[in-house]
Amino acid sequence: MADSDESGGRGLKSVERSFEIIEYLRQVDSSTLSETAEDLDLAVSTAHIYLTTLLKTGYIVKEGNEYRCSFEFLQTGGERRDEMALYQAAKPQLDELQEETGEHTNVTVEERGYSVQLYKSQSPKSIDDDASLGDHFYLHLTATGKAILSKFSEERVTEIIDRRGLPALTDDTITDEDVLREELKEIRERGYSINQGEHFPGVCAIGTAIVSEPDGALGAISISGPLSRITPERIEEELAPALLNTKNIIELKIRQYE
Incomplete structure (x- = not known):
């Protein structure tokens, strides 16, 4: 989910185009020179210059005739x-x-x-949305996102809604917006x-949410699984207490790093 020129200021078109190509390669996994030029509406010679430059930086690699993002x-x-x-505080907790629940x-x-x-x-016994690390989600449709909101x-909630909207995935x-704000009150x-x-x-x-003063919400943690197992009764009796206990431990550990 990339944004163009979010600062509202002037930007270098060549830099923007380079990142458009990187984002394109990320989405398609790999692409040839001709495919890249056609899909991004570039002249083949122009696409070749960009791809060659990105190859030199090490941020893309070429395997045969295919270009892809590198492990950089x-x-x-x-x-x-x-x-x-x-991350340091949350990972072991x-x-x-996960083992407990x-x-x-x-x-x-x-x-x-x-x-x-x-x-x-990840638990071998559970399922979720199968999202990859680094994936970006709209805040209003995930448990961690709503906890952060x-x-x-x-004013900050209004700014995010105006900027990102409230699109539906299911x-x-x-x-x-009124329903979301009412739910945020309940979460608090x-x-x-x-x-x-x-x-x-x-x-x-x-x-x-994981909170640290004076920074506010640093992030959020969650427990997820199939609806058939994450029942209201189990949430209230088992999962919520375990989650909130983990939250407290993480916040205490973060204070030790400060």
Whole structure:
């Protein structure tokens, strides 16, 4: 989910075009020179210049006649993630929570009005939306996203809704702003959010924000699994207490890093 010129200022078209090509290769996995030129409406000679330049940087590679993104992005993103106190504190606790509950657990952060998945501890017994690390989601349709939104000011929520909208991925996605704001009030009172098939059909998740003063919501953690197992009774009696206990431990660990 890329945005063009979010600052509203002037940008270099060549840089923008380079990242358009990178995003294109990410989406299609691999592409030839002619395919890239045709799909991006570029002259073949122009596409060749961009691809050759990106090859020199190491951020794309060429295998036969196919171009694809390289693992440089893994190193860049991995280093950024590994330096985060939230990730360092959350990873071992989420592994424990996954073993305790038998369901997937994960941690996300907010960036540019999206929720970004940093880490997921997967249980062989459970299922979820099968999202990859680094995937970007709309905040209003995931448990972690709604938990993060619940910690934002009304003005910040308005800004994100105006910027990203409230698109639906399933029939259960909240697309009405008033309904969303009412749910955010309930999340603040309850301490955790619930996503019942709003992001992926048949999957339920509960989430809670990780808070650190004075930074506010650093991110959020969640437990997810099939709707048939993540029942209201189980949420109230087992999963919510376990999730909130894990939240407390993570927040205490983060304070030790400060």
